[in-house]
Amino acid sequence: TDRHSGRTALVTGAGSGIGRGIARRLAAEGAQVACVDLKHDLADETVSLITAEGGRALALSADVRDRAEISAALEATVETFGGLDYLVNNAGLVTMSSLEELTDEEWDLVLDVNLKGVYIVTQLALPYLKDSPGAAVVNLSTVEAEVVVSSQGFCQVHYNASKGGVKMLTKALAVELSRYDIRVNCVAPGPVATNFIPGADLDAPEVMEFLGQRLLVKRLAQPEDIAAAASFLLSGDASFITGVQLPVDGGWLTR
Numbered sequence: 001t002d003r004h005s006g007r008t009a010l011v012t013g014a015g016s017g018i019g020r021g022i023a024r025r026l027a028a029e030g031a032q033v034a035c036v037d038l039k040h041d042l043a044d045e046t047v048s049l050i051t052a053e054g055g056r057a058l059a060l061s062a063d064v065r066d067r068a069e070i071s072a073a074l075e076a077t078v079e080t081f082g083g084l085d086y087l088v089n090n091a092g093l094v095t096m097s098s099l100e101e102l103t104d105e106e107w108d109l110v111l112d113v114n115l116k117g118v119y120i121v122t123q124l125a126l127p128y129l130k131d132s133p134g135a136a137v138v139n140l141s142t143v144e145a146e147v148v149v150s151s152q153g154f155c156q157v158h159y160n161a162s163k164g165g166v167k168m169l170t171k172a173l174a175v176e177l178s179r180y181d182i183r184v185n186c187v188a189p190g191p192v193a194t195n196f197i198p199g200a201d202l203d204a205p206e207v208m209e210f211l212g213q214r215l216l217v218k219r220l221a222q223p224e225d226i227a228a229a230a231s232f233l234l235s236g237d238a239s240f241i242t243g244v245q246l247p248v249d250g251g252w253l254t255r
């Protein structure tokens with residue numbers, strides 16, 4: 001469809017995985033997409049894909065923790081595309097440490113990117129979003145904002161804490177920004193086939209067995225599965241939906 005035609009979106013973490021999938025989907029549905037990533041070369045690759053698919057996109061490098069960089073990215077977006085209608089706060093990361101191994105540096109990194117970054121980018125984008133009728137924000141939480149997934153007895157407590165924060169921040173932003181008719185929702189993926197955990201082999205038989213016990217849909221999600229939900233929540237089809245967390249998890253949270 002062309003349900004986003006004439007709209008402009010900014011997607012953080014658009015150089016890889018889910019963010020790239022969302023950027024491509026929104027562009028395929030007519031949006032002009034600012035692809036923001038810490039790594040400029042990755043953002044460039046996403047833009048090349050979108051361009052090859054006939055879409056319009058702009059590659060920008062910025063760290064969601066850095067107000068000056070994000071302000072510059074927003075200005076470049078508005079200068080190029082004339083405004084901002086959608087914000088997708090997707091940039092995120094995890095480090096693999098048990099509580100006993102965890103350092104303050106890791107805690108701060110994960111909380112700053114995953115949670116504080118959503119606050120910073122949304123606050124800085126607000127003056128532009130306020131000017132757009134039908135503006136909407138989508139954040140990325142995870143099933144791990146609801147349940148603790150532990151493997152070999154370890155979870156990532158800092159990740160759970162950050163994404164639980166994203167879920168509640170989404171609701172609080174939905175309330176505050178309702179005065180400007182801006183909707184705010186989040187998507188909670190289950191396991192998605194990306195490079196989120198470097199070196200993890202999600203296709204390994206023991207991993208698939210662990211996942212298979214939880215998943216009702218017996219496959220890993222692809223970025224496209226998450227992108228479809230994000231696109232819906234941004235679209236006019238979701239104009240009566242705000243403040244929700246939509247699991248896209250193959251049934252993970254059912255049991």
Ligand code: NAD
Pocket residue numbers: 012013014015016017018019036037038039042062063064065090091092093113140141142143188189190191192193194195196197
């Ligand atoms: P990914 O590692 O493939 O992509 C994340 C992208 O974000 C990378 O391109 C990275 O360069 C960028 N990034 C990291 N820190 C940044 C920063 N400070 N500023 C700007 N960009 C930054 O990961 P993914 O799997 O696509 O994850 C995307 C989001 O989805 C994350 O928020 C993650 O927590 C969430 N999520 C992922 C899964 C999964 O199974 N992959 C499940 C649930 C939720």
